[in-house]
Amino acid sequence: MLSFLxxxxxxxxxxxxxxxxxxxYLKDCGFWLEKFL
Incomplete structure (x- = not known):
């Protein structure tokens, strides 16, 4: 199980x-950084 994780x-x-x-590259970097961070 651990190896699977x-x-x-x-x-x-x-x-x-x-x-x-x-x-x-496809979209505005700032938009994605705000979305993920």
Whole structure:
């Protein structure tokens, strides 16, 4: 179970690392930063 959670978090980190820069290119960065932070 613990290894599954670790895998899940690693996948989340990869997805966010890929998505957030692309969203910044597609939309206004400030809008997304305000939405997420």
């Amino acid at each position: 670790n895998l899940f978090w690693e996948l989340n980190i990869i997805v966010f690392a890929f998505l957030i820069p692309n969203l910044c």
